[in-house]
Amino acid sequence: MERLRDVFGNPSGVHGVSRMAKNALEEAREGAAALLGAARPSEIVFTGGGTEADNLAVAGAALAGGGRGHVVVSAVEHKAVLESAAFVERLGAPVTRVAVDHLGLVDPDDVAAATTGDTAVVSVMLANNETGAIQPLADIAGALRTANPSTLLHTDAVQAFISEQVDVAGLGVDLLSLAAHKFGGPKGVGLLYVRDGVRLEPVVHGGSQEMGRRAGTGNPMGVVAMVAAMEATVADRQAFRDRVGAARDGFEHRLAADVPGLAVNGPADRRLVQHSHLRFPGHTSETLLIRFDQAGLAAAAGSACQSGAVEVSHVLAAMGMGATEAAEAIRFSFGWTTVPEDVELAAKIVLGVVEDLA
Amino acid sequence: MRVVVAMSGGVDSSVAAALMAEAGHDVIGVTLKQWEDGDGNLPTAGCCTVGDAEDARRVAAQLDIPYYVLDYVDEFRAAVVEPFGNSYLAGQTPNPCVECNRTVRFQALLERTAELGAEVLATGHYARVVQDPDGYALRRGVDPGKDQSYVLHMLNQDQLARIQLPVGELTKPEVRDHAARLGLRTAAKPDSQEICFVGDANYRDFLAEHFPETVRPGPIVDMAGTTIGSHRGTAGFTVGQRRGLGLAVRQPRFVVEIDAATSTVVVGDRGDLLAGGCEVRDVSFVSGRPPASPAVEVKVRYRSRPVAARLEAVQGRWLVRFDEAQAAIAPGQAAVFYDGDRVLGGGTIERSLP
Numbered sequence: 001m002e003r004l005r006d007v008f009g010n011p012s013g014v015h016g017v018s019r020m021a022k023n024a025l026e027e028a029r030e031g032a033a034a035l036l037g038a039a040r041p042s043e044i045v046f047t048g049g050g051t052e053a054d055n056l057a058v059a060g061a062a063l064a065g066g067g068r069g070h071v072v073v074s075a076v077e078h079k080a081v082l083e084s085a086a087f088v089e090r091l092g093a094p095v096t097r098v099a100v101d102h103l104g105l106v107d108p109d110d111v112a113a114a115t116t117g118d119t120a121v122v123s124v125m126l127a128n129n130e131t132g133a134i135q136p137l138a139d140i141a142g143a144l145r146t147a148n149p150s151t152l153l154h155t156d157a158v159q160a161f162i163s164e165q166v167d168v169a170g171l172g173v174d175l176l177s178l179a180a181h182k183f184g185g186p187k188g189v190g191l192l193y194v195r196d197g198v199r200l201e202p203v204v205h206g207g208s209q210e211m212g213r214r215a216g217t218g219n220p221m222g223v224v225a226m227v228a229a230m231e232a233t234v235a236d237r238q239a240f241r242d243r244v245g246a247a248r249d250g251f252e253h254r255l256a257a258d259v260p261g262l263a264v265n266g267p268a269d270r271r272l273v274q275h276s277h278l279r280f281p282g283h284t285s286e287t288l289l290i291r292f293d294q295a296g297l298a299a300a301a302g303s304a305c306q307s308g309a310v311e312v313s314h315v316l317a318a319m320g321m322g323a324t325e326a327a328e329a330i331r332f333s334f335g336w337t338t339v340p341e342d343v344e345l346a347a348k349i350v351l352g353v354v355e356d357l358a
Numbered sequence: 359m360r361v362v363v364a365m366s367g368g369v370d371s372s373v374a375a376a377l378m379a380e381a382g383h384d385v386i387g388v389t390l391k392q393w394e395d396g397d398g399n400l401p402t403a404g405c406c407t408v409g410d411a412e413d414a415r416r417v418a419a420q421l422d423i424p425y426y427v428l429d430y431v432d433e434f435r436a437a438v439v440e441p442f443g444n445s446y447l448a449g450q451t452p453n454p455c456v457e458c459n460r461t462v463r464f465q466a467l468l469e470r471t472a473e474l475g476a477e478v479l480a481t482g483h484y485a486r487v488v489q490d491p492d493g494y495a496l497r498r499g500v501d502p503g504k505d506q507s508y509v510l511h512m513l514n515q516d517q518l519a520r521i522q523l524p525v526g527e528l529t530k531p532e533v534r535d536h537a538a539r540l541g542l543r544t545a546a547k548p549d550s551q552e553i554c555f556v557g558d559a560n561y562r563d564f565l566a567e568h569f570p571e572t573v574r575p576g577p578i579v580d581m582a583g584t585t586i587g588s589h590r591g592t593a594g595f596t597v598g599q600r601r602g603l604g605l606a607v608r609q610p611r612f613v614v615e616i617d618a619a620t621s622t623v624v625v626g627d628r629g630d631l632l633a634g635g636c637e638v639r640d641v642s643f644v645s646g647r648p649p650a651s652p653a654v655e656v657k658v659r660y661r662s663r664p665v666a667a668r669l670e671a672v673q674g675r676w677l678v679r680f681d682e683a684q685a686a687i688a689p690g691q692a693a694v695f696y697d698g699d700r701v702l703g704g705g706t707i708e709r710s711l712p
Contacts, residue, residue: 286426286428286429287470287473287474289426290386290424290426290474291473291474291475293424293426294386294424294474294475309391309427309428309429310429311429356475357473
């Protein structure tokens with residue numbers, strides 16, 4: 001909080017208070033660039049969250065230079081990517097959606113085969129926000145460089161950053177999105193890594209902030225908080241993986257013994273440590289979620305629609321899961337604050353509800 | 359006691375939830391998502407809208423009760439909307455609220471109520487569930503102008519044992535007073551009038567969009583079979599209808615019969631509308647058995663007075679014989695049998711009898 005006075009000013013102004021804010025913003029940019037392995041701070045564009053970063057990457061690349069470039073996305077992308085692709089499609093850009101296998105994984109060769117010389121951008125997430133499935137991104141980058149070296153590669157690393165190493169050079173990506181609230185930062189702040197030299201059409205128009213890539217008065221307070229959370233995340237990542245992974249595995253182990261037919265959705269050995277996406281055969285997730293909530297256990301299924309009803313997950317549908325099976329799926333998330341007693345309690349609640357419904 | 363309250367976002371179910379919470383029950387508020395636009399979202403106009411769900415959510419928050427939106431779109435389409443269209447295709451005039459209560463509200467949601475660990479489902483209907491020595495009785499709501507017992511006639515003992523209708527004991531002004539006393543945001547919200555999934559649209563436009571087969575032009579004929587006009591589809595007509603026939607005749611003409619097979623609308627004068635009775639299908643009785651006395655009162659549409667009649671079972675079919683001939687018996691509407699303010703049972707009008 002002692003930094004609040006440093007971030008009060010409008011970073012675009014010409015007076016002292018502004019300079020302090022501008023300084024804080026640029027320091028944060030340097031910090032973020034270093035943490036992501038970016039070549040220079042100017043490759044970091046701060047945004048109003050992960051969705052905006054995804055929009056800038058997908059729509060920005062497709063529409064760059066007044067074009068209507070071809071867009072390739074995987075079928076299991078976050079809606080921020082899928083709907084951006086649908087948006088540029090409405091403007092006349094061709095869009096290809098690449099199928100996934102039953103585990104929700106993308107085949108790098110399928111991605112490469114979907115591209116043409118006119119493909120502006122490929123967007124494949126680092127890890128799925130529902131199942132936690134980790135995509136073979138470096139392989140996708142390799143296949144893409146061979147097939148179409150001029151095509152940009154974007155990855156939505158929003159879900160993965162807290163527990164997976166994220167290095168833009170190592171991944172071989174041109175664009176990468178993060179959202180602060182997924183790793184302990186505030187909501188409403190995010191960033192897009194944009195490799196030097198990449199052309200993007202802005203999606204938010206106005207002033208020339210953020211190197212002309214994102215108009216609007218900067219958010220120094222949010223950005224400083226986000227980058228502080230990034231630093232803490234990177235420093236503590238291995239400990240997080242160890243602790244949360246053990247908690248998740250213990251939870252699943254406990255349930256598997258007593259829930260008939262319990263199944264992991266997605267690749268059990270290739271997913272984020274904080275995700276446990278399970279299917280409870282014979283139970284609808286709607287009922288389970290309410291029973292869990294009544295018992296003090298917060299879980300999720302699919303995504304909420306406008307009214308708040310749970311919608312059938314496009315991710316599970318893309319994995320070839322039928323509507324009935326998909327309606328039996330529930331996602332449990334584990335975080336920093338999860339302690340072993342929580343896992344034991346959560347497992348007890350789940351087993352109690354399942355037994356009661358049997 | 360744990361209670362699930364079906365909250366539509368209107369004042370009646372808001373007050374129902376509030377009264378159950380005030381009574382000290384462990385209340386869970388739910389809104390059923392029953393219908394959606396082509397884009398998968400709730401409609402933005404009419405009833406069952408995003409705004410209604412938001413009103414329900416805000417009322418639940420104010421009452422400090424958990425609140426969930428449950429997806430019943432598939433069930434509702436299969437049990438209510440498809441039969442609604444099919445009924446019009448057959449030349450009948452359906453009551454979708456009856457089918458919703460039969461299959462969605464008091465079947466699927468009642469089952470869900472048990473799954474959620476609740477003993478009772480409460481709704482904002484204006485009717486009363488009363489425990490008598492010989493079982494549960496379904497009675498008219500206290501407010502005669504708002505009574506909704508007609509659309510609940512299919513309820514049986516097993517269902518009534520698990521249903522509470524707290525606003526049935528109140529008049530509408532009393533319900534609004536309660537809402538105002540509690541500062542509920544829905545206190546002054548207007549009553550919904552239209553069919554929920556049709557919303558502000560005309561039901562004919564809805565049929566044309568979702569059941570285009572209902573738009574089949576045909577002749578309008580008089581009682582002698584002479585063609586005296588034409589129409590754009592039988593779904594636009596209900597038996598007893600006078601307006602909108604588009605006929606250039608002096609005397610008032612009414613729809614007497616709709617023959618969907620030939621897409622023919624038969625019109626006649628007031629006397630031609632009179633029927634001595636009707637055949638009723640899918641009959642059920644609240645007590646589980648037919649009344650001891652065949653003398654009942656019967657209501658043949660939501661907004662009509664009950665009239666004296668005799669109930670007869672003839673070769674497995676239920677026939678209603680009116681003491682005095684009744685006008686405008688519309689197949690597809692419910693015929694509900696009463697003994698005073700007690701609902702005996704009811705069914706769906708199959709056809710009128712001479």
